Amino acid sequence: MTTFTEQAPGVAEQMPAAAEGFTLNHTMVRIKAPERSLHFYTHVFGMRLLRKLDFPEMQFTLYFLTQLSPEDSIPEDPDERTVWTFSQRGLLELTHNWGSEDDPELSYHNGNADPKGYGHIGFNVPDLESAETWFDDMNVEFIKRPDAGKMKNVIFVKDPDGYWIEVIQAELMAGVGS
Structure with missing residues (x-):
């Protein structure tokens, strides 16, 4: 199969065999107030929450969101849904560090300042x-x-x-x- 890609300095001429099957699954941003961020992404952008994973010992929660298609069939079993979530493309992971919502001084750097x-x-x-x-x-x-x-x-x-x-x-x- 021939795959066309643009050329630029530093671009590999061929995909490395060892990277075959690699897929961009998600990108993560930290959020201060989960309810506010989840409301924004689900109400304004129509994203759906695929999986919420709590890590009490490290005091954070991960929220994985995506745009779903009508043909998407999401497993109901939590473990199967976790595996399915981590096999998707283009997810948004929102990470909430517990207690951040109570810190009036905390704000995350958006990368554009x-x-x-x-x-x-x-x-x-x-x-x-x-x-x-x-x-x-x-x-x-x-x-x-x-x-x-x-x-x-x-x-x-x-x-x-x-x-x-x-x-x-x-x-x-x-x-x-x-």
Whole structure:
């Protein structure tokens, strides 16, 4: 099977045999208040909670969320659901360190303030204009609207912990970059 990928300095010409079958499963961000963050991601972005894992001895909880398709069949058995969750692609893991919600001084670095590092979470939507209206209706904080700045047709909003979320409509991205 031939797989086309772009070329750039540092890119392997072929996938290393030892990496065959590797899959990006999830990315993790720390959250301060689980109820607030879970409300945001499930009500605003329509994500579903696949698995909640508590670790009392280390005092943290993991929440794994994703966008589900109607054909997805999630196992009811907790162990089977855990294995299924860790075999998926593109999950968002929210990590809550117990007690963080009670610390008024605590805020997590979103990666976009100096020193810059981590950037954002990204979502593709079927209609960018409708998404913008929906975010307004849900009182979501905008960083950038689709008609602002040099890069048009891209929205940036903030989640409850200040992490940036890029929202695009794939069809509108043709011709971007060089």
